[in-house]
Amino acid sequence: LGWKFYDADDYHPLENKKKMAEGMPLNDEDRIPWLRALHDILRREDTSRQNAILACSALKKMYRRVLISGASAIERNQTEQPGEDQALKILFVHLDGSMDIIAGRLQKRRGHFMPPELLKSQFDTLEPPCAPENFITVSLEKSLPEIVLEIESAILQG
Numbered sequence: 001l002g003w004k005f006y007d008a009d010d011y012h013p014l015e016n017k018k019k020m021a022e023g024m025p026l027n028d029e030d031r032i033p034w035l036r037a038l039h040d041i042l043r044r045e046d047t048s049r050q051n052a053i054l055a056c057s058a059l060k061k062m063y064r065r066v067l068i069s070g071a072s073a074i075e076r077n078q079t080e081q082p083g084e085d086q087a088l089k090i091l092f093v094h095l096d097g098s099m100d101i102i103a104g105r106l107q108k109r110r111g112h113f114m115p116p117e118l119l120k121s122q123f124d125t126l127e128p129p130c131a132p133e134n135f136i137t138v139s140l141e142k143s144l145p146e147i148v149l150e151i152e153s154a155i156l157q158g
Contacts, residue, residue: 001053001152004045008038008056025121028062032074035063039070039088046088059125064092064133093151094129097140 012020016030038056045052058064065073068087103119129135136154138147 003051003053006041006052006054008054011037020118023117025118035066036071039067042088059122060127092129092135094135094137095140096137099123101140
C-alpha cells in the first residue's frame, strides 16, 4: 500500500520491556502511556494526511479507544466510540488464532523481549473487537499471502 508501518513494540518504554522479559505481564497502568504515545503517532500521521499501519496488541476495548481518541478516552471514561470530530478513523484487524498456532510462531521469534510464556496472559486479557468497533477478523490459519490480501481488500473497500 505504500503506507508507513509502525511496530508498537518499538515504542514500549524500557520498564515495560524489562517487565515482560522477566516474565511479568503488563497491566493497564503499564500499557496506557504506551498506547497514548501510539495515538500521538497516529494523530501526527492523520494530521499530515498520511495513512499508516500500526502492528499493536490492543487487547482490550479500552486500549483501542485510547488509540482512537488518546487521553480523552480515559479522562472521560468513554463507553462508546468518540464523536467523529475528534476520532481517528482506524480499521482494527483482529488476527484470530488458537493459542497453539500463536505459541508456535512465538517459539520461532528470536531476540524479542516478550517470552512465549506470557501468551496465556494476553489471551486472558483479550476482549475481541465487536460492534460498534470498526474491525475485521482474519484467521491465522490462512497463509500469510491470504492474510495480507484479506486485509488489503478490507482497506481498499473502505
